[in-house]
Amino acid sequence: MSKLDTSELEKFIVKAKTNSYMGGGQKSLAYRPHSHDLQFHEGSFAYLDSYFGGTDFLGQEVVYYQGKPVWAMNYYGRILNADLFDSQTTGEIIMESLGKLYQEGRFLGGFEYETPLGTYFDTNEGDVRSFSGLEWILVQGQKVYELVYHGGLVKE
Numbered sequence: 001m002s003k004l005d006t007s008e009l010e011k012f013i014v015k016a017k018t019n020s021y022m023g024g025g026q027k028s029l030a031y032r033p034h035s036h037d038l039q040f041h042e043g044s045f046a047y048l049d050s051y052f053g054g055t056d057f058l059g060q061e062v063v064y065y066q067g068k069p070v071w072a073m074n075y076y077g078r079i080l081n082a083d084l085f086d087s088q089t090t091g092e093i094i095m096e097s098l099g100k101l102y103q104e105g106r107f108l109g110g111f112e113y114e115t116p117l118g119t120y121f122d123t124n125e126g127d128v129r130s131f132s133g134l135e136w137i138l139v140q141g142q143k144v145y146e147l148v149y150h151g152g153l154v155k156e
Contacts, residue, residue, distance in 0.1 A: 016047035073151030
């Protein structure tokens with residue numbers, strides 16, 4: 001296997017995220033009972049996002065390079081105030097906000113984006129090799145949604 005270039009990996013991750021969840025990407029057969037699975041392939045890279053749930057959800061993204069897993073991220077998100085906020089509104093804010101973030105060619109590094117429905121925040125530490133972070137949405141000054149994530153390179 002040729003050496004993995006982390007800048008190339010990061011570019012692929014942004015493209016995969018843009019073309020899967022964000023772009024209504026190719027759904028695959030569920031690898032695990034009741035999972036929702038999305039995938040994206042390009043060149044030597046393949047990406048799989050597999051998650052469970054809807055309003056409250058848990059998932060994992062994996063990138064394969066030349067058929068071997070090289071990077072992964074786990075995440076857990078949930079609605080904190082269902083009386084004030086629902087999953088459809090959450091999805092709209094996240095899609096709009098992540099769309100802007102991915103247009104910058106990145107998925108890490110901290111981000112804030114104001115929408116008419118609420119304000120999206122993302123903060124994290126580390127880089128594509130090893131990171132952890134938190135995203136949340138504020139509506140009228142109240143946190144109504146949050147997602148915790150972490151991940152990095154996978155090595156044998």
